Amino acid sequence: MKYNHKYEATKGLQPEPFFYWFGEVSACPRPSGNEKALIDYIKNYCEERNLPCDIDEAGNVFVKVPGTAGYEDYPAFLIQGHMDIVPVKDEGVDFDFDKDPYNLQIDGDKIYAPGTTLGADNGVGIATMLAFADTLAEEPIPHPPLELLFTVEEETGMKGIKRFDCSKITARRMLNCDSGDPHRVAVCCGGNSKSKIEKEFETEPVGEGWTVLEISLTGGQGGHSGGMINKGRACAANNMGELLTALMADEKVSEFRICSLKTSTPSIIKTCDAIIAVPTADAKAAEGCMNERFALIKGIYKNSDPDLALAITEAGCGADSTAISSEDSEKVAQCLLYLETAMYRSHYEFTQSPVTGGSIYLAELTADGQFSVDFSVRSSINEDLRLKFKKYVLQMKMLGLDLVEYDSWLGWVEEPASPLRDALLAAHNELFGYDMAIGRGIGGIEVGAIKTAIPEMDAVAFAPFSKGAHTTSEYLSVSQVQPFWDLLKKLVLIK
Numbered sequence: 001m002k003y004n005h006k007y008e009a010t011k012g013l014q015p016e017p018f019f020y021w022f023g024e025v026s027a028c029p030r031p032s033g034n035e036k037a038l039i040d041y042i043k044n045y046c047e048e049r050n051l052p053c054d055i056d057e058a059g060n061v062f063v064k065v066p067g068t069a070g071y072e073d074y075p076a077f078l079i080q081g082h083m084d085i086v087p088v089k090d091e092g093v094d095f096d097f098d099k100d101p102y103n104l105q106i107d108g109d110k111i112y113a114p115g116t117t118l119g120a121d122n123g124v125g126i127a128t129m130l131a132f133a134d135t136l137a138e139e140p141i142p143h144p145p146l147e148l149l150f151t152v153e154e155e156t157g158m159k160g161i162k163r164f165d166c167s168k169i170t171a172r173r174m175l176n177c178d179s180g181d182p183h184r185v186a187v188c189c190g191g192n193s194k195s196k197i198e199k200e201f202e203t204e205p206v207g208e209g210w211t212v213l214e215i216s217l218t219g220g221q222g223g224h225s226g227g228m229i230n231k232g233r234a235c236a237a238n239n240m241g242e243l244l245t246a247l248m249a250d251e252k253v254s255e256f257r258i259c260s261l262k263t264s265t266p267s268i269i270k271t272c273d274a275i276i277a278v279p280t281a282d283a284k285a286a287e288g289c290m291n292e293r294f295a296l297i298k299g300i301y302k303n304s305d306p307d308l309a310l311a312i313t314e315a316g317c318g319a320d321s322t323a324i325s326s327e328d329s330e331k332v333a334q335c336l337l338y339l340e341t342a343m344y345r346s347h348y349e350f351t352q353s354p355v356t357g358g359s360i361y362l363a364e365l366t367a368d369g370q371f372s373v374d375f376s377v378r379s380s381i382n383e384d385l386r387l388k389f390k391k392y393v394l395q396m397k398m399l400g401l402d403l404v405e406y407d408s409w410l411g412w413v414e415e416p417a418s419p420l421r422d423a424l425l426a427a428h429n430e431l432f433g434y435d436m437a438i439g440r441g442i443g444g445i446e447v448g449a450i451k452t453a454i455p456e457m458d459a460v461a462f463a464p465f466s467k468g469a470h471t472t473s474e475y476l477s478v479s480q481v482q483p484f485w486d487l488l489k490k491l492v493l494i495k
């Protein structure tokens with residue numbers, strides 16, 4: 001079969017099988033929950049090649065491919081990636097993720113899609129599997145018996161893999177293509193406990209004799225709450241908790257009441273706005289108190305978040321405002337302080353690497369008293385995940401707030417011994433003459449669920465180099481695909 005590229009951007013790029021199939025995948029719309037176009041495409045691909053294609057109720061696709069000539073008796077190898085993408089686009093960009101093929105463009109070494117995500121997360125994994133299984137290729141890639149697992153809805157809480165029957169998998173060695181890069185192998189991943197607080201507080205008119213203050217925290221760097229939790233970055237919700245609890249401790253401020261509060265969303269919270277009311281006689285003291293506390297905060301984050309800023313504006317008297325009681329306001333303030341966005345535990349040996357962390361994702365108090373918080377603990381140590389979550393439940397209970405888990409999945413705990421990992425490291429050394437880096441993080445990938453079902457599975461995770469996943473600046477490095485390709489071709493043939 002001659003490659004008939006759908007995109008100008010992928011023509012002439014090497015390795016051609018990868019880029020051809022990356023183009024084919026990019027032309028299939030596949031936002032989380034609507035992966036049908038790609039599922040149908042893979043089904044058709046399998047029919048053309050006479051490959052058995054098993055599609056389960058969730059939409060996960062499982063394909064078995066016999067080994068190529070000479071490798072039929074080699075041990076089976078599982079390659080796994082997720083079909084869905086995160087549908088993020090820039091404001092004003094006319095793009096329908098349910099219908100439109102990605103608009104692939106090339107600029108130097110970067111493949112990208114202007115104004116939208118690229119879907120390299122995890123299109124690279126899908127393209128890799130289709131290239132390896134392509135029995136119609138002029139030069140099929142030598143491989144052992146392959147098992148290919150294409151999952152749905154990874155980005156919205158691992159929904160696909162949770163519903164997949166892992167007993168279908170016979171391979172005991174696997175590559176996850178959704179983490180790492182050609183020179184960095186991931187050897188573990190975080191589990192996740194997602195929880196929320198929902199509480200309705202009574203509101204009352206604030207009235208005369210009170211001054212309304214608008215408090216705005218801005219300038220945080222933000223970042224991914226799994227991958228960047230060890231960067232020590234500021235969380236605007238936690239910092240708002242600092243400012244408000246400072247008022248509780250200040251003798252010159254008799255009380256305060258929160259009218260409303262809202263944070264930016266995800267992941268590490270960049271901004272938080274609150275409207276509060278204080279007795280007019282205490283207003284100046286309250287402003288001074290918060291400014292003083294903010295000076296300490298600024299000092300903490302002067303390197304990680306140099307643009308952090310606080311603005312406090314007096315917005316008239318409280319005659320037209322409503323707010324929750326001062327007692328409830330103190331609860332909200334403490335809640336924002338205690339649900340900490342931070343790394344909680346580092347690796348015992350590789351101390352730069354987090355094993356447990358948590359983050360508050362969203363906090364909001366509406367003008368009619370609806371208080372909601374989204375919180376998540378991640379850990380590659382499943383016991384720690386449980387205990388940390390329980391700790392926060394207890395802490396919130398002391399404030400009269402119920403922290404309720406609504407979703408969770410287990411992580412992938414680093415194995416002390418892994419023959420596949422050793423073989424990969426040796427292959428990398430042989431190909432490139434230096435050591436492959438080891439990635440230990442608490443981002444979530446689907447290996448956790450597979451390892452939970454099949455504890456003896458020997459897993460590694462690496463992929464072509466891409467950056468900016470889940471944002472419109474996502475790109476794939478063209479030149480870093482070849483090393484990934486060479487490494488993977490070597491790895492699957494290791495006996």
Ligand SMILES: [Zn+2]
Nearest residue numbers: 082121122178
């Ligand atoms: Zn992904």
